[in-house]
Amino acid sequence: xxxxxxxxxxxxxxxxxxxxxxxxxxxxxxxxxxxxxxxxxxxxxxxxxxxxxxxxxxxxxxxxxxxxxxxxxxxxxxxxxxxxxxxxxxxxxxxxxxxxxxxxxxxxxxxxx
Amino acid sequence: xxxxxxxxxxxxxxxxxxxxxxxxxxxxxxxxxxxxxxxxxxxxxxxxxxxxxxxxxxxxxxxxxxxxxxxxxxxxxxxxxxxxxxxxxxxxxxxxxxxxxxxxxxxxx
Numbered sequence: 001x002x003x004x005x006x007x008x009x010x011x012x013x014x015x016x017x018x019x020x021x022x023x024x025x026x027x028x029x030x031x032x033x034x035x036x037x038x039x040x041x042x043x044x045x046x047x048x049x050x051x052x053x054x055x056x057x058x059x060x061x062x063x064x065x066x067x068x069x070x071x072x073x074x075x076x077x078x079x080x081x082x083x084x085x086x087x088x089x090x091x092x093x094x095x096x097x098x099x100x101x102x103x104x105x106x107x108x109x110x111x112x113x
Numbered sequence: 114x115x116x117x118x119x120x121x122x123x124x125x126x127x128x129x130x131x132x133x134x135x136x137x138x139x140x141x142x143x144x145x146x147x148x149x150x151x152x153x154x155x156x157x158x159x160x161x162x163x164x165x166x167x168x169x170x171x172x173x174x175x176x177x178x179x180x181x182x183x184x185x186x187x188x189x190x191x192x193x194x195x196x197x198x199x200x201x202x203x204x205x206x207x208x209x210x211x212x213x214x215x216x217x218x219x220x221x222x
Contacts (some may be wrong), residue, residue, distance in 0.1 A: 031208075033209060037154075041214075042199055042212035042213065042214055042215055043145070043156070043199075043212050044212075045209050045210075045211070048208070048209050050208075055208070056208075056209060087155050090154075090156065097208035098146060099143075099207065099208075100144075100145060100161075101146065101158060101161040102158075102201070102210055103158065104148075104156040104158075106153075106154070106155050107154045107155065107156075108152065
C-alpha cells in the first residue's frame with residue numbers, strides 16, 4: 001500500500017470549472033512534489049515544496065496553482081484548464097529535496113472537456 | 114540538465130525469460146531510482162541505488178556511478194512484470210528527480 005494518498009483518482013472537468021487535487025503523506029517527509037504525465041511519456045516535474053515553501057516551479061501556467069497547507073498536505077488548484085491539460089497528475093514525497101527515496105501516490109487522472 | 118537514456122525502448126518477452134534494462138546518464142549522481150509503472154499508472158519503487166548492487170526477489174539492480182550507467186535485471190519474468198520501467202536521477206543543480214524515457218515491457222504467457 002502506498003503511503004502517499006491522492007484524491008480524487010479520476011476527475012472530469014470543463015474548461016470553466018475550478019477543482020482541486022489533493023495529496024497527503026504520513027511519512028514525515030519534508031519535500032513534496034507534483035509531476036504531470038501524458039500518455040506514453042515519462043513524468044515531468046511541475047512543482048517542488050520544501051519545508052512547506054515553494055522551491056521549484058517549472059514554468060507551469062498560472063491556471064495550475066499549488067498549495068502546501070502543512071508538511072503532510074499538498075494541493076493543486078485547477079482553473080480554466082485546456083483539453084491539452086488532460087493527463088495523469090502524480091504527487092510524490094521524499095525526506096528532503098534531492099536526497100532520499102521518492103515515493104509516489106497512485107495519481108489523479110484528469111480529463112478536461 | 115542531465116541527460117538520461119534508457120534502452121531498449123520496447124521489449125517483448127515470453128514468460129520465464131530473463132532481461133536486462135539499461136539506464137545511461139550524463140552527469141555524476143548521488144541518487145538513482147528504478148520504478149515500475151503498472152498499467153493503472155501507479156509508480157512502484159523498485160530500487161534506490163546510487164551505487165553498487167541490490168537484489169529483491171527476481172529483480173536486481175547495479176549502478177556503476179563512475180561509468181554513468183545502471184542496469185535492472187529481471188529473471189524468470191511473469192506477466193505481472195509488464196508495464197513501463199523508469200530510471201530517475203536528480204537533475205544537475207536541481208533537487209528533484211528527472212525521469213528517463215522508460216522501457217515498455219510486455220511479458221506474454
